[in-house]
Amino acid sequence: MKIVFLDAATMGSTPLTEIEKLGELTTYDSSTAEEARERVKDADVAILNKIIVNKEFLDSAPKLKLICEAGTGMNNIDLRLCQERGVAARNVAGYSTDSVAQITWTLILALSGRLFHYDAYAKDGRYSAGKIHTDSAHPYTELAGKTIGIVGMGAIGSKVAKIAEDFGMKVIYYSTSGTSHCKEYPSVPIETLLREADVVSIHAPYNERTAGLIDYEKMLLMKPTAWLVNTGRGGIAVEKDLARIIDEGRIAGIGLDVYEKEPLPLDSPLLHTSHPEKIILTPHIAWSSVEARQRLADEMARNIREYFGIRKEVIGN
Helix, strand or coil: CCECCHHHHHHCCCCHHHHHHHCEEEEEECCCCHHHHHCCCCEEEEEEEECCCCCHHHCCCCCCEEEECCCCCCCCCCCCCCHHHEEECCCCCCCCHHHHHHHHHHHHHHHHCCCHHHHHHCCCCHHCCCCCCCCCCCCCCCCCCCEEEEEECCCHHHHHHHHHCCCEEEEEEEECCCCCCCCCCCCCCHHHHHHHEEEEEEECCCCCCCCECCCEHHHHHCCCCCCCCCCCCCCCEEEEHHHHHHHHHCCCCEECCCCCCCCCCCCCHHCCCCCHHHEEEECCCCCHHHHHHHHHHHHHHHHHHHHHHCCCCHHHC
């Protein structure tokens, strides 16, 4: 069996041992569309993350039987066309729930606790030059008693909500699917969520319902003391509007791990605000803890085994 991983750089140094046991594995750090078409021409299995799977891709891969998405979202794959061609597509769900929740709270706590201000204050000499033992001019805010509004109450949103309860926060949410499956917390319209929340945390997929969901007009509904965090998908909160709302001082701060275009372009308005101290940006890493990457690799191996009917005990542990 020939297995090709077209953009393996996203996995870092994660061992692909379980996949290697299943066939002849060839990995490429990244592939252009043209390179991908050439590299899958003899493949039985294609593993990919952001590579676009369209007619041209499938036309180049006459032997292809299975596509393994190295992640959860499959909006880069033409699933209808794959079905017509008899090519199966499998993703991995739930592998990064704990990791994304952890980074979400890293962002929330850094914003609400003014972590980066205090770190700079201690390191740049202001603390040493002061006459008292603390920075009394910049107090931080307790989360207890505040409200967190979660946009998208799936597995990750639910994990974030439970942690919020441990901080003594009230939880409300907006269902981006239009169906409020979660009964543990109040489901509210997006406008109500934005008005009431002290923290807005986005955990939704990017689709026709969520594209541009939170724009400038909706951000104006937020409290001036509120923070917005997005570890879901870029484009749900409009980036140019986020930059504008920060420049105008209408909310307290934002923390982002996902972007409309990735990597983030140097001309992004997020990199050119007048208040960079109110923005925390991370390079789409919430999914990628050591443990999450290993779970992803192992689950992709399981998808291959199950599709081809290979019992794990046959190939050994």
